[in-house]
Amino acid sequence: MSQSDNSTVAHHFEHAHQQFSAAKLGMWLFIVQExxxxxxxxxxxAVYRGLHPEMFIxxxxxxxxxxxxxxxxxxxxxxxxxxxxxxxxxxxxRMASFWYLFTTLLCACMFMVIKFFEYAxxxxxxxxxxxxxxxxGVYETMHIFxxxxxxxxxxxxxxxxxxxxxxxxxxxxxxxGRYNSEYFTPVEMVGLYWHLVDLIWIxxxxxxxxxx
Amino acid sequence: MSDxxxxxxxxxxxxxxxxIALLILTVVTVAVAQVDLGWLNIYIAMFVAMIKAAFxxxxxxxxxxxxxxxxxxxxxxxxxVLIFFVIVIADVSTRGGVYSxxxxxxxxxxxxxxIGEGGHHGDSSHHGESDSYKSSSSSH
Numbered sequence: 001m002s003q004s005d006n007s008t009v010a011h012h013f014e015h016a017h018q019q020f021s022a023a024k025l026g027m028w029l030f031i032v033q034e035x036x037x038x039x040x041x042x043x044x045x046a047v048y049r050g051l052h053p054e055m056f057i058x059x060x061x062x063x064x065x066x067x068x069x070x071x072x073x074x075x076x077x078x079x080x081x082x083x084x085x086x087x088x089x090x091x092x093x094r095m096a097s098f099w100y101l102f103t104t105l106l107c108a109c110m111f112m113v114i115k116f117f118e119y120a121x122x123x124x125x126x127x128x129x130x131x132x133x134x135x136x137g138v139y140e141t142m143h144i145f146x147x148x149x150x151x152x153x154x155x156x157x158x159x160x161x162x163x164x165x166x167x168x169x170x171x172x173x174x175x176x177g178r179y180n181s182e183y184f185t186p187v188e189m190v191g192l193y194w195h196l197v198d199l200i201w202i203x204x205x206x207x208x209x210x211x212x
Numbered sequence: 213m214s215d216x217x218x219x220x221x222x223x224x225x226x227x228x229x230x231x232i233a234l235l236i237l238t239v240v241t242v243a244v245a246q247v248d249l250g251w252l253n254i255y256i257a258m259f260v261a262m263i264k265a266a267f268x269x270x271x272x273x274x275x276x277x278x279x280x281x282x283x284x285x286x287x288x289x290x291x292x293v294l295i296f297f298v299i300v301i302a303d304v305s306t307r308g309g310v311y312s313x314x315x316x317x318x319x320x321x322x323x324x325x326x327i328g329e330g331g332h333h334g335d336s337s338h339h340g341e342s343d344s345y346k347s348s349s350s351s352h
Contacts, residue, residue, distance in 0.1 A: 020219075021279060028282045032289040039293040043300050050304050065242065072238050080231040083222075083272045090221045181219065195272045202264045206257035210245035 020185055027189045031196050038200055041152050045207060048148060052141050059137065059145035060211050062127065064118065068209035071114050072201065078107030079198040086191045089174070089184040097187070098174045101167055104194070108164045115157055122146070149208055156204060159197045166190045220277055230271040237264050 013019040049056045085100035126134035129147035170190055173179065179187055241260040245253065270276040275283060 024279075025282060025285070028285045032285050035289055035293060039296055043296055046297065046301055047304050050301070065245070069238065069242050073235065076231065076234045076238065079234075079268065079272055080227060083227050083230075087221060087224070087227070090219055184219075192273055195268055198272075199265055199268050202268065203258075203261050206241055206245070206261050210241065210257055211254060 016182060020188075023185050023189060024192075027192050031192060034196055038152075038155075041148075041155070042203065042207075045148050045152070048144050049211075052139070052144060055139040055141045056145055057211060058139055059142045060208065062122070062125070062137075063149070063209050065209040067114055067118050068205050071111050072205045074107045074110050074114070075198045075201050078104045078111070079195055081107065082191050082194045085170075086184065086187050089179045089187045090181055092181045094174060094177055094179070097179065098171060101171045101174060105164060105167045105171070108160055108167065111160055112157065112164075115153070115160075122150075152204055153208070156197065156200055159200070163190070163194050163197055166193065222271070222274055222277065226271045230267045233267050234264055237267075 009016050009019055013022065081100045081103040085097045085104065088094075088097035088100055122128070126132075126136075127142075127146040127149075128134075129143065129150045133143040133146060135142060135146070167190065170187055173186065237260050241257055244256050244260070247253075249256070269286070275286060
């Protein structure tokens with residue numbers, strides 16, 4: 001086992017645990033940065049909602065809370081399977097880890113498919129942000145709501161896509177048997193990232209789909 | 213095989229409870245949103261979202277068992293997010309008050325004058341202003 005230990009610990013670390021801690025701290029700093037950057041968008045939401053409260057309530061009726069709710073459930077389940085995949089890797093259960101990752105990926109795909117149908121409908125109604133907005137509603141400031149909607153869900157969707165890529169990579173590496181109870185750092189880090197994606201959606205869902 | 217720095221494996225029950233709690237809270241937040249409670253709706257929705265976030269952070273992300281330094285990074289960040297929200301919202305939500313009370317500003321001892329009027333601006337003019345303020349208040 002010390003043989004495999006030596007092969008995974010970089011020379012500037014004393015032991016595997018120190019390397020793991022350093023990687024995890026780096027990941028946390030990245031996550032913290034992500035939270036701060038999304039918080040600016042949430043503040044923008046709060047400011048514009050404060051300025052146009054009636055318009056926000058009217059505009060959100062154009063979003064389907066059923067689709068948003070389904071996506072919430074899908075993401076929560078994917079977060080659970082991701083956590084289970086890390087656990088399986090920690091317990092040397094290679095194939096269990098693989099299939100949990102596969103389920104997570106499946107949930108992520110489902111999220112994106114639902115998102116695709118939502119976007120297609122919004123685009124069909126002309127609710128694209130900025131210059132491309134051509135929708136008609138009771139309030140002429142409605143483009144602000146959809147600008148915020150597309151920016152926030154779009155950036156979140158981008159994070160889901162990146163996460164899907166990372167999960168595919170983890171699946172390949174897990175299948176090759178790269179991870180075990182001694183070394184599972186990438187699984188843990190992608191797990192943290194994936195939970196962050198879930199965390200952001202937990203706030204996006206009520207703010208965009210359930211207001212009023 | 214066993215190392216003195218063996219990784220702590222989070223007991224399964226925490227993951228299962230978190231999943232169930234998150235599913236129940238999602239149903240709760242959707243159900244509450246169907247009832248019109250006026251201004252209360254947004255507060256309930258945000259409260260439920262924060263409980264859900266706490267479940268994800270403490271159990272799925274394992275912060276409950278994590279090293280203190282990672283906790284400081286996270287909670288420090290959340291503190292700054294809070295400051296960001298409180299200050300911006302306090303600003304935006306009280307601007308209406310500033311505009312409406314403009315007409316009530318009649319009892320100001322030393323109103324702000326445009327720079328052009330006084331001629332100089334610098335240390336000397338500041339002295340002059342504070343002196344005139346002092347003299348006017350002492351003359352009462």
